[in-house]
Amino acid sequence: xxxxxxxxxxxxxxxxxxxxxxxxxxxxxxxxxxxxxxxxxxxxxxxxxxxxxxxxxxxxxxxxxxxxxxxxxxxxxxxxxxxxxx
Numbered sequence: 001x002x003x004x005x006x007x008x009x010x011x012x013x014x015x016x017x018x019x020x021x022x023x024x025x026x027x028x029x030x031x032x033x034x035x036x037x038x039x040x041x042x043x044x045x046x047x048x049x050x051x052x053x054x055x056x057x058x059x060x061x062x063x064x065x066x067x068x069x070x071x072x073x074x075x076x077x078x079x080x081x082x083x084x085x086x
Contacts, residue, residue, distance in 0.1 A: 004076045012072075015050050016043055028073045036071070044069060051075070057082045 009023035016039070030036045032044070039047075047069065051057050057079050059065050068078045 001076060001080060004080055005072060008072060008076055008079075011050060011054065012047065015046055026072060028076075029071045031071055032069050032075075047075075051079065055079050055083060 005028055006023070009026045012018070012026070013021055013023050018037075021037075026037075032039045032047075044065070048059050048065065051059060059068055059078075068075055
């Protein structure tokens with residue numbers, strides 16, 4: 001799980017072109033929205049596409065997205081769980 005979190009942090013910084021943030025600055029429990037990373041709906045779409053492309057994990061309902069995209073840890077847990085069950 002640690003390796004997956006590290007990998008996700010790198011991908012998120014690259015995919016979203018976060019110029020003022022390095023992967024090591026992202027906390028595992030950093031919220032994606034509001035006071036956390038401050039992402040918006042466009043950023044979310046980019047992350048959904050990245051998760052599908054890079055991990056083969058689809059997040060295709062709003063309800064699922066609201067449960068998965070809470071923090072980096074919740075996203076990593078979902079990817080790890082879903083990839084194992086494939």
